[in-house]
Structures are given as structure tokens and as C-alpha cells.
Amino acid sequence: MAVDAARYSLKLGPRTKRRKLVNLLMQALATIAALAAVAVLALVVVSVAQRGASALSWGFFTKTAATFGQGGGGVANALVGSIVIVGLATVMAVPVGILIALYVAEFAPPRVADLTRLVLDVLNGLPSIIIGIFVYGLLVIGSGQAAWKGSFALAIIMLPLIARATQEVLALVPSSLREGALALGASRWRTVLGVVLPTSLGGIVTGTVLAVARAAGETAPLLFTTSIAANAVTWDPRQPLLSIPFDIFALSESPDPADHARAWALGFVLITFVLVTSLTARLLLARHRKKLEG
Amino acid sequence: MEADTINEVAPIEIAQPREAPRSAADREVVFEARDLTISYGKAPAVANVNLSFYRNLVAAIIGPSGCGKSTFLRSLNRMNDLIPGARVDGEVFYHGQNIYGDGVDPVEVRRRIGMVFQKPNPFPKSIYDNIAWGLRVLGMKDQLDDRVERALTQAALWDEVKDRLKKGAFGLSGGQQQRLCIARAIAVEPDVVLLDEPASALDPIATSKIEDLIHELKNDYTFVIVTHNMQQAARVADMTAFFTLERTESGGHGVLVEYDETPKIFTQPADKRTEGYVTGRFG
Amino acid sequence: MSAVPSTHPLPERRRVGDRFGDLFLHGLTGAAAAAALVLLGAITWKVFELAWPAITKYGFAFVTRQGWDTIHNKFGALDLIWGTAFTSFSALLLATPLSIAIGLYLSELAPRGARTVIASLVELLAAIPSVVLGLWGILVLGPFVGKDLEPWLHRHLGFIPLFGGSPQNAGMLVAILVLTIMIVPITSSICRELFLGVPTELEQGALALGATRWEMVRGVILPYTRTGVSAAILLGLGRAVGEAIAVSLVLGAGHGIHWSLFVTGDTLASKLAEEYQGSVSRLQTASLVYLAAILLVISLLVNLTAQFIARRFSYERAGGS
Numbered sequence: 001m002a003v004d005a006a007r008y009s010l011k012l013g014p015r016t017k018r019r020k021l022v023n024l025l026m027q028a029l030a031t032i033a034a035l036a037a038v039a040v041l042a043l044v045v046v047s048v049a050q051r052g053a054s055a056l057s058w059g060f061f062t063k064t065a066a067t068f069g070q071g072g073g074g075v076a077n078a079l080v081g082s083i084v085i086v087g088l089a090t091v092m093a094v095p096v097g098i099l100i101a102l103y104v105a106e107f108a109p110p111r112v113a114d115l116t117r118l119v120l121d122v123l124n125g126l127p128s129i130i131i132g133i134f135v136y137g138l139l140v141i142g143s144g145q146a147a148w149k150g151s152f153a154l155a156i157i158m159l160p161l162i163a164r165a166t167q168e169v170l171a172l173v174p175s176s177l178r179e180g181a182l183a184l185g186a187s188r189w190r191t192v193l194g195v196v197l198p199t200s201l202g203g204i205v206t207g208t209v210l211a212v213a214r215a216a217g218e219t220a221p222l223l224f225t226t227s228i229a230a231n232a233v234t235w236d237p238r239q240p241l242l243s244i245p246f247d248i249f250a251l252s253e254s255p256d257p258a259d260h261a262r263a264w265a266l267g268f269v270l271i272t273f274v275l276v277t278s279l280t281a282r283l284l285l286a287r288h289r290k291k292l293e294g
Numbered sequence: 295m296e297a298d299t300i301n302e303v304a305p306i307e308i309a310q311p312r313e314a315p316r317s318a319a320d321r322e323v324v325f326e327a328r329d330l331t332i333s334y335g336k337a338p339a340v341a342n343v344n345l346s347f348y349r350n351l352v353a354a355i356i357g358p359s360g361c362g363k364s365t366f367l368r369s370l371n372r373m374n375d376l377i378p379g380a381r382v383d384g385e386v387f388y389h390g391q392n393i394y395g396d397g398v399d400p401v402e403v404r405r406r407i408g409m410v411f412q413k414p415n416p417f418p419k420s421i422y423d424n425i426a427w428g429l430r431v432l433g434m435k436d437q438l439d440d441r442v443e444r445a446l447t448q449a450a451l452w453d454e455v456k457d458r459l460k461k462g463a464f465g466l467s468g469g470q471q472q473r474l475c476i477a478r479a480i481a482v483e484p485d486v487v488l489l490d491e492p493a494s495a496l497d498p499i500a501t502s503k504i505e506d507l508i509h510e511l512k513n514d515y516t517f518v519i520v521t522h523n524m525q526q527a528a529r530v531a532d533m534t535a536f537f538t539l540e541r542t543e544s545g546g547h548g549v550l551v552e553y554d555e556t557p558k559i560f561t562q563p564a565d566k567r568t569e570g571y572v573t574g575r576f577g
Numbered sequence: 578m579s580a581v582p583s584t585h586p587l588p589e590r591r592r593v594g595d596r597f598g599d600l601f602l603h604g605l606t607g608a609a610a611a612a613a614l615v616l617l618g619a620i621t622w623k624v625f626e627l628a629w630p631a632i633t634k635y636g637f638a639f640v641t642r643q644g645w646d647t648i649h650n651k652f653g654a655l656d657l658i659w660g661t662a663f664t665s666f667s668a669l670l671l672a673t674p675l676s677i678a679i680g681l682y683l684s685e686l687a688p689r690g691a692r693t694v695i696a697s698l699v700e701l702l703a704a705i706p707s708v709v710l711g712l713w714g715i716l717v718l719g720p721f722v723g724k725d726l727e728p729w730l731h732r733h734l735g736f737i738p739l740f741g742g743s744p745q746n747a748g749m750l751v752a753i754l755v756l757t758i759m760i761v762p763i764t765s766s767i768c769r770e771l772f773l774g775v776p777t778e779l780e781q782g783a784l785a786l787g788a789t790r791w792e793m794v795r796g797v798i799l800p801y802t803r804t805g806v807s808a809a810i811l812l813g814l815g816r817a818v819g820e821a822i823a824v825s826l827v828l829g830a831g832h833g834i835h836w837s838l839f840v841t842g843d844t845l846a847s848k849l850a851e852e853y854q855g856s857v858s859r860l861q862t863a864s865l866v867y868l869a870a871i872l873l874v875i876s877l878l879v880n881l882t883a884q885f886i887a888r889r890f891s892y893e894r895a896g897g898s
Binding site (some may be wrong): 406 | 782783785788796
């Protein structure tokens with residue numbers, strides 16, 4: 001009986017103790033890694049907020065940048081420029097993105113759909129500076145910079161994001177909805193425009209918002225297309241306009257600490273915009289998905 | 295079988311076991327569940343089970359769907375721990391030690407008590423590695439090849455796979471995969487093997503092979519098998535436990551109705567509910 | 578759900594209009610999709626076209642040539658390729674175990690309630706614009722690295738060439754850290770989804786044998802997701818290779834091939850960001866775009882490989898082999 005008792009004992013043997021220790025160690029490492037990531041996020045956000053918030057004021061947003069060498073002044077021109085550039089880019093990218101997604105979801109034979117998705121994924125992975133050089137070579141050489149040319153570059157970056165988000169939402173539309181409309185005698189195009197697209201609208205909007213958040217922070221495509229800007233606030237897209245990310249880039253390379261202060265303030269505005277829109281869009285997307293699936 | 299003494303309608307053919315079922319007398323109690331209640335969240339799934347399993351016997355657990363048979367089975371090797379919100383009240387004694395006691399690690403419990411699942415779940419590894427992986431992890435690395443061969447032989451799979459040990463396990467048929475899972479479980483030398491409807495996803499021929507296997511192995515291991523197939527219980531088990539669903543205001547939960555030697559359960563059940571189930575009037 | 582068939586046939590006009598509408602929509606959307614493909618081709622074409630003067634002048638030797646002399650108009654890509662390789666692969670070295678660890682934490686360890694919250698926070702890290710990360714890198718991380726981290730490393734490990742050289746606020750180490758911060762959110766999110774996709778019955782089979790959670794991870798989860806994780810890592814590499822803004826801010830400027838983490842330098846992308854505006858000669862511009870062409874080729878290779886591996890992984894999981 002004593003032998004049996006030893007054989008069946010559930011007490012932890014030395015080997016099992018060691019295995020449990022290794023298990024615990026790995027769990028600790030994984031937890032530390034995750035917490036480190038969150039800590040870095042907090043670090044960056046807090047740094048930017050601390051240094052940037054102090055410069056903010058109503059005047060900050062409405063005044064244009066002060067002349068070189070003087071402190072003070074605002075970011076009105078950069079703010080307006082970003083609004084124009086990103087707004088125009090959205091107008092360019094959204095229709096094309098939706099059309100491509102419609103093609104993949106509704107019309108394309110499977111292999112063509114796969115190819116299109118691959119093309120979109122590859123476009124998405126291209127370094128944004130190369131897209132900037134492309135647009136420079138295509139549009140700027142010979143005719144000079146302009147805000148809308150920067151928009152074109154940003155639109156190329158936004159395109160795969162919008163197309164992919166739209167395509168995912170289109171795929172969630174239950175086929176019973178499509179079949180119901182078609183069975184009523186509606187044609188393909190009426191079904192798509194009247195039933196499928198409206199159902200997916202929520203998802204398309206949030207996908208666009210995510211793309212806008214991404215485009216708002218892009219600097220490289222604007223380097224060669226819309227960076228040499230005048231110091232006045234203008235809404236004219238035919239001029240090269242200053243943008244917030246480019247302004248941050250230029251200011252952070254300067255040795256002047258006053259410029260750094262402006263860069264922090266701009267960075268704070270940008271990061272707040274990007275984080276808030278990203279978070280909201282993601283939450284909305286999750287909710288929309290649940291509505292369609294559940 | 296004197297079935298006509300209890301039935302008014304024509305009795306269901308009760309399958310014949312391969313040999314006379316053995317009795318629980320003079321056998322050591324390997325498992326004892328005492329007042330075992332398993333709950334998910336607030337509602338109990340299985341309540342107040344008192345049951346003992348005896349060494350080297352095959353015990354079957356039968357009952358209608360949803361009466362907590364699998365839940366009870368999984369509480370025997372603490373697999374319910376993996377479900378968030380699962381709570382166990384009461385005790386399960388394994389050779390006299392409460393597996394839910396303080397200081398008892400599920401890892402240690404599970405190495406002694408093997409489990410075979412309803413759907414065959416071999417690892418995405420070679421046939422050899424499916425068996426060898428568990429052995430390596432548990433430190434039984436000596437004579438690995440012999441151990442693997444022995445496990446596969448015991449599971450009646452060796453001849454079929456000995457020439458393709460290094461090939462992936464997914465190339466096997468469903469029945470073969472399940473026997474591989476049995477081999478995997480017994481390779482690490484448990485003394486109890488729990489089987490959760492092991493043949494329900496298999497065709498009749500594969501099912502019969504599994505039953506043969508249990509018959510061959512029962513002198514080396516203690517088996518507890520959950521099955522929704524009464525005939526299987528009659529063919530394979532020495533003892534049978536009948537669970538049913540007891541309705542309460544908050545829904546319902548599983549309870550143990552009767553537990554006895556298999557012939558008794560099927561021919562002279564003590565409880566009306568058991569009688570109803572085995573004669574096919576419900577469930 | 579079958580509809581009652583209409584007893585009145587649709588008017589001829591409407592049917593023709595519908596057919597035309599269908600065709601038009603099909604054509605329009607198809608044209609948009611084709612435009613995407615054309616765009617990809619146009620980008621590749623344009624880059625090589627702009628780089629052509631330098632390609633004809635230097636040929637392939639450009640890739641193996643060191644030095645970037647704007648005064649004497651002698652250009653070579655090797656220093657930049659080295660910079661790209663050194664920073665990107667080092668960042669990958671740091672980011673890979675971190676991403677796998679975070680993916681495992683989010684799929685296996687985190688308490689249920691916290692899971693989505695922490696996952697969202699990690700994803701938010703990816704949303705930080707690279708210019709803001711660069712700003713933070715140059716003004717916050719850089720000084721910390723230059724004044725605290727690098728001197729410490731130099732003191733204790735200075736005999737290793739990696740940690741030789743004099744500590745400063747900008748340089749390879751800062752760039753590598755910033756790139757790691759950029760790669761980790763992308764790669765860990767993908768890893769998390771991959772790990773969540775491992776069938777529970779496989780996990781349970783391992784645990785039922787008496788394995789610990791970590792042994793189950795090592796024996797079932799990681800092998801099962803091996804292919805997908807490689808694709809994720811490659812995607813992270815693609816991101817790192819193409820990053821121009823943040824790297825140009827924190828890497829400083831410089832050339833030469835050094836093994837030290839403490840020196841400044843340039844990558845293909847950062848060089849483009851720095852010099853393109855101030856390019857003085859045709860040859861310099863063309864050489865810079867030649868750099869862009871090399872970057873494009875590298876990026877396409879990495880991304881296409883990642884995409885093919887990812888598709889193969891889905892194919893494997895669906896049961897093919």
C-alpha cells in the first residue's frame with residue numbers, strides 16, 4: 001500500500017516544480033512585455049501632452065506663425081493647410097476606394113478578386129516617401145508644388161485602407177438581403193446601390209475615418225509636393241500649403257527651443273486628433289460589425 | 295436477459311457484452327466524487343454527485359443530452375478549470391487525495407488521468423511526435439522509441455502506421471486519429487483514462503475497433519466513458535451510471551440517478567427514470 | 578424565402594436600362610480596380626524613370642559603392658543599404674520576441690475584462706504619427722539614451738564593438754528603439770489573432786496530457802502559427818525599412834559602415850527625406866531616386882513575400898497542404 005500511495009501521490013515532484021517555475025517565468029515575461037508596450041504609449045502621450053499643452057490657447061489656433069526668429073504666433077496656417085490637404089485627399093480616395101471594394105465584393109471572379117486584394121495590400125505596404133517621389137515626378141516637376149498634389153499622394157495612401165475596410169463591411173452584408181432584393185426583380189446595380197451600400201454605410205464611414213487619421217499624420221508624401229509654403233493662411237489648394245506634420249518635422253530639426261515648443265504643441269494637437277478619431281472609429285466599427293453579425 | 299419482467303412494451307434489444315461484467319467487490323476505489331456540484335456562474339450544471347470508480351473496471355456514464363455527463367467527466371481531471379467562471383463544490387478523491395484540495399496542481403492531476411475527446415484532436419505533428427511530445431514534456435524521454443511503439447501497439451495502431459511514423463497525423467482516417475489520441479493518452483502511463491464520447495464522430499467499424507481496444511486494455515487501466523449510445527455502454531462497461539436532467543425554477547441541472555453493475559441497470563433498474571431511459575420511453 | 582414570381586413582365590425600357598446600369602457599374606468598378614494595378618505599375622515605372630540618369634551612369638555598381646559626396650558628385654548606395662539593414666534587422670530582433678510575447682499575453686494570459694482594453698491600447702501605439710514619434714525620439718528618448726543608456730552600456734559592455742564609440746543623443750540605437758516601437762503594435766496584433774485562431778481542442782489535448790500552459794504554447798500554439806507569425810514579422814520589417822521621417826529625425830546624418838550602435842548615419846529612406854529638397858545637381862537628384870528605386874525593390878520583395886506566406890498560411894489552415 002505504501003508503494004501505491006507514493007505512486008499515486010499528487011504532491012508536486014521536483015521535475016514538475018521546475019516546469020511550473022518555467023511556466024511562471026514565461027507568464028511574467030509576457031505580462032511585462034504587454035505592460036511595457038502600454039507604458040511606452042503612456043510615456044509618449046504624456047510627454048507630448050506635458051510639453052505641448054502649455055502652448056495651447058485660442059490664439060494658438062487662430063493666429064498664423066510668427067515671422068522667423070520671433071516667438072509666439074500660432075498654427076492657423078498649418079491647421080488650415082492640413083484641413084484642405086486631408087479633406088481633398090478624402091474626396092479623391094473615397095469614391096475610388098468604394099468602387100474597388102464593390103468590384104471585389106460583387107463583380108470580380110475569385111482569382112481577379114484575389115489579385116486586386118493583393119495589389120491593395122502591396123500598395124498599403126509601400127513606403128510613403130516613395131509615393132511622395134512618385135507624385136513629385138508625375139505632377140510637381142515642371143509645374144511646382146500645390147496642396148492638391150499633396151492630397152493626391154495622401155489619397156494613394158488612403159485608398160487601400162478605405163477599399164479594404166469597405167470590402168470587409170460589404171462581405172458582412174447577409175446574402176439574404178441581396179437575394180431578397182434580386183428576387184423582387186431589382187437589377188444588380190439597383191441592389192448594390194440601394195440595398196448593399198446603404199447597409200454598409202456605417203462601416204464605410206468608420207473605415208474612412210481611420211484612413212483620415214492615418215493620412216493626417218503622414219509627412220513624407222508632403223515633403224516634395226506641398227512644403228514650400230507662404231506664411232499666410234489660405235484655403236487655396238492650388239498653392240502649396242503648410243501642413244501640421246510637415247511643420248512638426250521642420251521645427252523639430254531646428255536648434256531653436258522656441259521652435260521645439262511649437263513642435264510639441266503641434267504634436268499634441270496632432271496626436272490628440274489621431275488618437276481620438278482612431279479610438280472612436282474602432283469602437284464604432286466593432287459595434288457596426290456586431291450589429292451585422294449578431 | 296430477463297427484460298420482459300419490467301416492460302409493458304417490447305423491450306429494446308440490449309447488446310451482449312464480450313464477457314461477463316466484473317464486479318466492484320474487493321476492488322480499490324480509484325475515484326470518489328463526494329457531493330460534487332459543478333456550476334458555470336451561478337447556475338449549477340451538475341449537482342450533488344456521489345460516485346465511486348473502481349480499479350480496472352470500465353464505467354459508463356449515460357443519460358440524455360444536456361444532463362452534464364461531459365461536465366462531470368471533465369471535473370475528474372480538472373479540465374473544467376479551463377472554463378472561465380466554472381466552480382466546483384464538493385470533493386473528488388483520487389486514491390484518497392482531494393484533487394481540488396489546497397496545493398494540488400491541475401498539471402499533476404492531469405498527468406495521472408488521461409483524456410480522449412469526442413472529436414479526434416491529434417497535434418499537427420508527425421505520428422511519432424504526437425506520442426513523443428507528451429513523453430518529452432513529462433520527462434519520460436528514456437527509450438522513447440520503445441515507449442512510442444508500445445503505446446501504438448496497445449492502441450492497435452502500430453501495424454497500420456509503423457512504416458509512416460514520421461508522416462503527419464492528419465493523413466490518418468478519423469478512426470485511426472482517435473486511436474492515435476488513445477495511444478497518446480496511455481503513452482504517459484496514466485492509471486485512469488477518461489473518454490468523452492470517443493466514438494460519436496466515427497463510423498461503426500471504427501467504433502467497434504475502439505470498443506475492442508477498451509476491452510483489451512481494461513486490465514491495465516481504469517476507464518470512465520461518457521456515451522450517448524446505450525448499446526455501447528452495455529457492450530463495454532462493467533458499471534453504468536445514469537444521469538438525468540432535473541428541472542428547477544432556475545432551469546435545470548444534471549443529477550446522478552442510479553449507478554450499478556451494467557446488467558442491473560439495463561434489466562432491473564431501481565429508479566423509474568432509469569427504466570424510462572433504458573427502455574427508450576424518453577431521452 | 579423564395580419570392581413570388583412576377584406575373585407582369587417588366588417594361589422593355591426598364592429592362593434595357595437595368596442591363597445598361599449593371600454593365601456600367603460592373604465596368605466602372607472594374608476600371609477602378611484596374612486603376613489600382615496601373616497605379617502600382619506607374620509608381621514603379623516613375624521611380625525608375627527618375628532614377629534613370631543615375632542608373633545609366635553607375636549601373637549596378639551603385640549598390641556596392643560607398644560614399645556620398647555631394648561636392649564632387651560621387652554617389653554610392655552601400656552606406657545607406659547598410660544603414661537600412663542594420664537598423665531594420667536590429668529593430669526586428671527586438672520586436673519579434675516582444676510581439677510574440679504580447680500576442681501570447683493578449684490571447685492566453687490577460688484577464689478577460691482587460692483583454693480588449695489592452696489590445697486596443699497596443700493598437701493605438703500604431704496610430705501615433707511617425708513624425709510625432711520622431712519628435713519624441715529626438716527630444717526625449719534621444720537625450721535619455723545619450724546621457725544615460727549609452728554611457729551605461731559603454732561602461733559595462735564597451736569592449737563589444739556594438740557598444741564602442743562615443744555616446745550621443747542621436748544615432749543607431751535611438752533609431753532602432755523608435756523602429757521597434759513602430760513594429761511591435763503591428764506584429765503583435767497579427768500574432769494575437771493568429772494565436773486566438775488555434776483550435777481549442779488542440780490546446781485542450783495538450784493540457785489534458787498534463788502539460789503546463791507554457792509547454793502547450795511551445796508545443797501547439799507556436800508550431801501551429803509558425804507560418805503566419807513569419808508573415809507578420811516580414812510585414813513589420815517592411816514597415817521598418819520604409820520609415821523615413823522618424824528615422825531621419827533621430828538617426829542624425831552620417832555615412833560609412835560601422836558596427837557601433839552609437840554612431841549617426843542614414844538609411845535609404847531617411848537620406849531621401851533629408852537631401853531631396855536641397856539637391857543641387859541633376860545627378861544628385863537622380864542618385865537619390867536611385868536610392869528610392871532600391872528601397873522600392875526591397876520593400877516590394879519583403880511585402881510580396883509576406884503576402885504570399887500569409888496566403889499560404891490561410892491555405893494550410895483550411896486543410897490543404
